[in-house]
Amino acid sequence: MNKKIAIALFALQLFALSIHTRTFAADPLPNVSVSIGGESGSQPGTSALSLLLLxxxxxxxxxxLVLMTSFTRIVIVLGFVRTSLGTQQSPPNQVLIGLAMFLTFFIMAPTFGQVNETxxxxxxxxxxxxSEALSKAAVPMKKFMFNQTREKDLLLFMNYTKTPKPKTYEDIPITVMVPAYALSEIRTAFQMGFMIxxxxxxxxxxxxxxxxxxxxxMLPPVMISLPFKILxxxxxxxxxxxxxxxxxSFHT
Incomplete structure (x- = not known):
């Protein structure tokens, strides 16, 4: 009896498969084509070059995000907090990075607003x-990074590239500003981590x-000190x- 039921079920599966195959054979998938660029090509953001740039x-x-915003300092300090507590993976990396990202958006909101407006x-x-948009967008970012960058770090990269002394922060090349800012951020984060x-x-x-x-x-001190540190x-x-x-810690 079981063999007859199994054969009947197998026959039904073959029948359903044949109907499914015929349906797809009768209605083949439509051809889908993707084209880049509009008809006129003159509108901004629609050309192939704009999509490639995006x-x-x-x-x-x-x-x-890491090198031109406040994310570097925040995530390093939060990592020091977890290490000093000795809680290993609590809070998990996803929580720390998520908190660092939202704090970054909060701190960078005025700068991002200027970039959007100008x-x-x-x-x-x-x-x-x-090109004009990129030049205008770099000005608020340079201003933010310049306020957080030490003069010593800035001079290090300017002397290496033999960059002439700028009159304002707008004249500093972005290739000089970014590494100097990142170096200053790491130093500041380690200072805060030491105090923690x-x-x-x-x-x-x-x-x-x-x-x-x-x-x-024989008793590990970490087992005793961890509850007191959390408390x-x-x-x-x-x-x-x-x-x-x-x-x-961020100067405006």
């Missing part, structure tokens, strides 16, 4: 060319000395203080 910008967008919107309306490490390091030293005095050599961090509202310090 794809290029999207491909380098992570580098732009460069993006006039370009979309066809009032300026692409100090109270947690004191707790580790006190717990380790106490365990050694009690003769508990201290919660009592002082650590995340609020960290975010507040990050926001206040």
């Amino acid at each position: 794809i290029t910008v999207l491909s380098v967008a992570p580098a732009i 460069a993006l919107q006039p370009y979309l309306k066809g009032e300026i060319t692409q 490490f100090i109270p947690f390091l004191i707790i580790d030293m006190v717990v380790s000395s106490t365990l050694m005095a009690m003769g508990m050599m 201290l961090f919660v009592l002082v509202d650590g995340w609020y203080l960290i975010v507040k310090s990050l926001l206040q």
Whole structure:
């Protein structure tokens, strides 16, 4: 009986497969073609060159986000917080990066607003060319980076490239400004990370000395100090203080 049921089910599957095949054979898939560029080709943002430029910008967008915004300092400081607490993967990387990205958008909102007002919107309306839009967009970004960059770091790259002394920040090449800004951001982030490490390091030293005095050599000090570090961090509202310090560390 079971064999007859299995044969019947197999026959039904073959019948359904044959109907499915005939349907697709009767109605073949339509041809789909994609063309780049409009009929006139004069409108901004519709030419093949504009689409190629857009794809290029999207491909380098992570580098732009990391090196030309506040993201570098924020994500390094948040990483120091997690390391000093000793919580390993808590908060997870996705949470830290997500928080860093939203803080970056919050801090960079005035700068992005200027870029949109002076460069993006006039370009979309066809009032300026692409080269003019890029030049106008670079001015607010240079201003933001210049306010956070140390003079020593800026002179390092200017002397290496033999760049003449600029009159204003607008005259500084973007190829000089970006690495100088990134170097300054890393230094500032490590300074903030060092200050974050100090109270947690004191707790580790006190717990380790106490365990050694009690003769508990085999007990890992991390197991005892971790709850105290988390308790201290919660009592002082650590995340609020960290975010507040990050926001206040950026000069406008």
